[in-house]
Amino acid sequence: MLKIGNIELTLPVIAAPLSGYTDTAMRMINRQFGCELTFGGLMLDKSTAYRKVLQKPEYQVIEQDHPVGGQICGTDPEVMANAAAALVDHGYDLVDLNFACPVAKVVRRGRGGAMMKEPALAKAIIDKVRSRIACPLSLKIRRGYDDSPESRLAFWQICEAAVKGGVDAIFIHGRTTLQLYGGQSDWNILREVREKYPQAVLIGSGDLMTAENIVQRLAESGFDGVIAARGMIGNPWIFSETRALLNGQPLPAQPTIMEQYNIIRSHLEMILQHSPAPSGVRYFRKFITKYARRHPQRKRVILDALTADTLSEFNTALDKWYVNYQPPYAGGTEL
Numbered sequence: 001m002l003k004i005g006n007i008e009l010t011l012p013v014i015a016a017p018l019s020g021y022t023d024t025a026m027r028m029i030n031r032q033f034g035c036e037l038t039f040g041g042l043m044l045d046k047s048t049a050y051r052k053v054l055q056k057p058e059y060q061v062i063e064q065d066h067p068v069g070g071q072i073c074g075t076d077p078e079v080m081a082n083a084a085a086a087l088v089d090h091g092y093d094l095v096d097l098n099f100a101c102p103v104a105k106v107v108r109r110g111r112g113g114a115m116m117k118e119p120a121l122a123k124a125i126i127d128k129v130r131s132r133i134a135c136p137l138s139l140k141i142r143r144g145y146d147d148s149p150e151s152r153l154a155f156w157q158i159c160e161a162a163v164k165g166g167v168d169a170i171f172i173h174g175r176t177t178l179q180l181y182g183g184q185s186d187w188n189i190l191r192e193v194r195e196k197y198p199q200a201v202l203i204g205s206g207d208l209m210t211a212e213n214i215v216q217r218l219a220e221s222g223f224d225g226v227i228a229a230r231g232m233i234g235n236p237w238i239f240s241e242t243r244a245l246l247n248g249q250p251l252p253a254q255p256t257i258m259e260q261y262n263i264i265r266s267h268l269e270m271i272l273q274h275s276p277a278p279s280g281v282r283y284f285r286k287f288i289t290k291y292a293r294r295h296p297q298r299k300r301v302i303l304d305a306l307t308a309d310t311l312s313e314f315n316t317a318l319d320k321w322y323v324n325y326q327p328p329y330a331g332g333t334e335l
């Protein structure tokens with residue numbers, strides 16, 4: 001059981017905030033596979049406080065999508081606190097403060113991952129937000145801004161501010177801000193955090209692409225949970241597979257082609273409700289390329305799906321590669 005404030009989860013794998021991906025459709029698909037805590041993508045504090053961004057379809061909270069976390073970034077403690085309160089009013093169950101985003105336009109303005117250089121301001125934001133909202137509060141950080149000793153010191157100061165400031169969970173991505181998504185996530189620092197703060201609720205992130213990865217990292221790090229990020233795009237099975245392994249069961253069989261098709265179809269249908277074709281079809285391209293990883297003819301599926309512009313062309317591609325798919329055989333062996 002993983003507890004983040006009053007949120008109780010039986011699966012210690014949280015669906016990461018992924019800007020541009022984790023809309024209601026993706027969140028609901030992940031829930032079908034046993035994921036119990038989902039996130040929307042990152043929001044700017046000002047537009048959240050004024051509720052502008054909350055009107056967008058991808059930030060709506062529907063009744064079946066709970067508990068759900070909302071994530072904000074910014075540099076002004078008062079505006080961050082207002083944004084956090086707006087998220088709670090809007091139906092979010094948990095507020096996450098993002099001190100991790102490495103995207104240039106965010107960092108340039110001192111937000112997201114740039115906060116890893118500003119431990120005093122980070123503490124002021126944590127304290128202000130904590131005093132404003134009663135719901136669970138989490139913090140998403142990186143292992144530092146860069147690899148310098150000053151950065152390492154700031155990392156520990158921010159951890160300290162979180163633990164002392166009543167943050168309910170710290171999500172730690174084992175890359176520095178400057179590393180973006182390159183190189184490897186360093187899980188050693190995560191073990192150090194565990195040793196230093198045995199009571200804190202710690203959630204690890206970085207390079208968790210399969211259920212086996214997740215189970216191994218959970219065991220090695222001693223962390224309370226992890227977040228699945230790139231590994232869950234077009235791969236909601238990662239949640240049910242991890243649950244099976246954690247329960248001591250073998251890895252479930254690969255989803256059949258028709259099982260894959262049914263999930264792809266229902267994901268696409270949900271998207272089309274808010275974003276009709278052709279834009280919904282184009283938006284879905286980034287998902288189908290990942291869903292195709294489970295298909296024996298991955299490259300061909302991707303090629304056909306990416307050249308489909310209309311819904312009818314896309315359906316033809318899905319029919320060809322999923323509904324009517326016959327694996328090629330040569331002397332009884334699948335090619």
Ligand SMILES: Cc1cc2nc3c(=O)[nH]c(=O)nc-3n(C[C@H](O)[C@H](O)[C@H](O)COP(=O)(O)O)c2cc1C
Binds near residue numbers: 017185228231
């Ligand atoms: C396309 C993309 C969008 C992301 N958006 C967010 C975001 O909005 N908020 C956030 O905290 N992290 C975001 N992340 C970072 C992930 O949550 C996660 O920490 C990171 O990808 C490392 O995990 P992984 O190596 O298992 O993918 C994003 C990552 C990717 C690849």
